Amino acid sequence: AKTNPSETTCYYEHGMDEKARRRRQLANDLRLAIDRGELALVYQEQRSLKTKMLSGYEALLRWHHPGFGPVAPAEFIPIAEETGDIIRIGEWALRTACAEAARWPSQIKIAVNLSPVQLLKPDLPDTIAQVLLETRLPARRLELEITESAIISEKIKALHSLRRIKALGISVAMDDFGTGYSSLDTLHSFPFDRIKIDKSFLLRAEGNHQARTIIRAVLALGRSLGMPVLAEGVETQRQLELLIDEGCDEAQGYYFGRPVPIQGDAPGFVLAG
Numbered sequence: 167a168k169t170n171p172s173e174t175t176c177y178y179e180h181g182m183d184e185k186a187r188r189r190r191q192l193a194n195d196l197r198l199a200i201d202r203g204e205l206a207l208v209y210q211e212q213r214s215l216k217t218k219m220l221s222g223y224e225a226l227l228r229w230h231h232p233g234f235g236p237v238a239p240a241e242f243i244p245i246a247e248e249t250g251d252i253i254r255i256g257e258w259a260l261r262t263a264c265a266e267a268a269r270w271p272s273q274i275k276i277a278v279n280l281s282p283v284q285l286l287k288p289d290l291p292d293t294i295a296q297v298l299l300e301t302r303l304p305a306r307r308l309e310l311e312i313t314e315s316a317i318i319s320e321k322i323k324a325l326h327s328l329r330r331i332k333a334l335g336i337s338v339a340m341d342d343f344g345t346g347y348s349s350l351d352t353l354h355s356f357p358f359d360r361i362k363i364d365k366s367f368l369l370r371a372e373g374n375h376q377a378r379t380i381i382r383a384v385l386a387l388g389r390s391l392g393m394p395v396l397a398e399g400v401e402t403q404r405q406l407e408l409l410i411d412e413g414c415d416e417a418q419g420y421y422f423g424r425p426v427p428i429q430g431d432a433p434g435f436v437l438a439g
């Protein structure tokens with residue numbers, strides 16, 4: 167059946183309208199989300215592949231909107247970056263994660279994601295120092311995960327900020343490695359401590375010779391630069407075996423555990439296995 171062109175247009179515009187309206191609503195409600203207790207952190211295990219021990223957790227934000235239910239970070243973080251609310255939200259996430267981690271066994275690290283907007287704010291290093299002081303988390307137990315996009319927009323500012331952060335004794339991981347425009351250049355010009363291979367490579371690696379070759383190349387690169395490599399998105403035993411075969415240092419993914427809330431004083435850590 168033929169559709170009436172004006173109807174099609176109408177439907178299309180209606181769809182756009184809905185999207186824009188949801189976005190406006192989310193932007194508006196996000197301002198109050200912290201105070202209303204709608205934000206939470208979940209934590210996902212990072213494991214050493216040599217010892218099989220738990221080495222740390224990555225903190226990931228969750229937002230439970232009173233009307234829409236759970237809203238994915240992939241949707242609300244870009245909005246928060248646009249409105250500038252990511253500064254407050256990111257600081258809340260950092261403080262909450264550090265306070266939580268301060269109660270864990272001292273060999274367990276905490277990794278917190280950092281938005282480019284946060285990185286380019288000149289007082290970030292002071293804020294981090296303040297949070298470490300308040301929560302009494304030793305700096306060596308904190309790692310910040312930074313994507314390449316954080317860096318390419320304003321290289322000099324980003325480098326300056328990274329150096330000041332590192333001077334506090336914190337480590338910095340390059341997140342989503344391999345998805346950016348110039349990952350090699352970025353890796354070479356910035357003082358990262360660790361590489362996180364983006365999960366898209368592992369998801370494609372089984373039965374895909376090229377993806378496996380890329381993983382192998384990233385591991386060789388990490389070794390030659392003296393940077394441990396963590397692979398994201400490990401979902402199956404086969405993927406895990408591939409990583410062990412290739413000599414990957416650490417891994418994270420649904421195979422080991424989904425991101426989960428941690429509450430109470432006795433998180434019940436399983437350190438081996």
Ligand code: C2E
Nearest residue numbers: 226227239240243259279280281399400401419420421425
């Ligand atoms: P990311 O930093 O790359 O985080 C990894 C994402 O992969 C998380 O999605 C995690 O739940 C998901 N994941 C973990 N294991 C597996 C697996 O085995 N398979 C698959 N398919 N996925 C897996 P999530 O929690 O939805 O977060 C999405 C993105 O939102 C994050 O990507 C990060 O860029 C951003 N984000 C989350 N929390 C924060 C935060 O506190 N601050 C900032 N700035 N960004 C955050």
Ligand code: CA
Nearest residue numbers: 224279311341
């Ligand atoms: Ca991350």
Ligand code: CA
Nearest residue numbers: 341342362398
């Ligand atoms: Ca990542």
Ligand code: CA
Nearest residue numbers: 313341342364
């Ligand atoms: Ca990502």
